Amino acid sequence: MTEPSTPSAPHAPAPPAADVLGVLEDLRAESAVLDGLLTGLPAEGWTRSTPAEGWTIAHQIAHLAWTDDWTALAARDAEGFDAALGARFAELVAAGADPVEEGAREGAAAEPVVLLARWRAGREAAREALSAAPADVRLPWFGPPMKPASMATARLMETWAHGQDVADALGVTREPTARLRHIAHLGLRTLGFAFTVHGLPAPERPVRLELTAPDGGTWALGPAGAQDLVTGPALDFCLLVTRRRHRDDLALTATGPVATAWLPIAQAFAGAPGKERPPRA
Incomplete structure (x- = not known):
């Protein structure tokens, strides 16, 4: 795999x-x-x-x-x-x-x-x-x-x-739903683990998510005052943290050093990170 x-x-x-x-x-x-x-x-x-x-x-x-x-x-x-x-x-x-x-x-x-x-x-x-x-x-x-x-x-x-x-x-495209919020929440909660599994110290600074929900609204997860921020479609974030798409294929923006370092290694599942999937472009 x-x-x-x-x-x-x-x-x-x-x-x-x-x-x-x-x-x-x-x-x-x-x-x-x-x-x-x-x-x-x-x-x-x-x-x-x-x-x-x-x-x-x-x-x-x-x-x-x-x-x-x-x-x-x-x-x-x-x-x-x-x-x-x-x-x-x-x-x-x-x-x-x-x-x-x-x-x-x-x-x-x-x-x-x-x-x-x-x-x-x-x-x-x-x-x-x-x-x-x-x-x-x-x-x-x-x-x-x-x-x-x-x-x-x-x-x-x-x-x-x-x-x-x-x-x-x-070759099927699934419609994203509000159920993605569970995965987004899980992805944020496993931020520290993602660093640890890559042999890096867990960051002390929090990250906030401001994601565009499937219905066009915004899902805000994490402390409002966080200096590190990830924005973009909720679908893209969920594809990232389940490692189903390469970072370069997703419309996600990271602001701050922790958020920037996190996105390439983010994962919502346990175990070693394994080999990354190649970009689709």
Whole structure:
């Protein structure tokens, strides 16, 4: 792959407890958009390459299904999650395999109709498990434990990001929606992590986002008095922090040294940054 595809975002934002169901409904809507791209897709279409090197459309959906399975387990049975994680990952690491890549490879080997049914069932199971989990309890995960709202936000981010890869493979343009606000919020909250994963000290100065929303309004995130500022379309910022587009292909403007240094390395997901996608121009 040209960039990591990890199953969580570090330190994902946790909306108030009352908003958990709202995030889950947005996750359901985002999943439905991707599902619509897959419904009726012939078997050979699932083997089409996506912009993620070595991953077909089947790999993208298998990864989402794999992560949804782990999400449901984490929300329902923390001890079972820890036991399964220890056993499975120890086995794969001993064999020299990457757990994320292996999960995608195994899932992609299934017939498309079976894989699609698995993803549909798994995402609903994850949604139900997260909605039933106590809002203030941190659930075990591959990285730091997360509250249900944080995990739901991470699932929405990944569903949208991997859906972008599928859309690109199919030559489809998706309409941006207000659901991008979750991803923008997550992208800002992971600013410090982006520096850390590149071996740089986390900046002490805050950054403010002033993004043009899909409806033409403005999303202002971050302290109003911040001297560092990022402006531009919300869609472009979300494409950047999910590393689905190169910085040069996006209409984003950075003001201030922290914002300027951040944009080329920004990422909303956990794990190593991986190889950057080349400019499209």
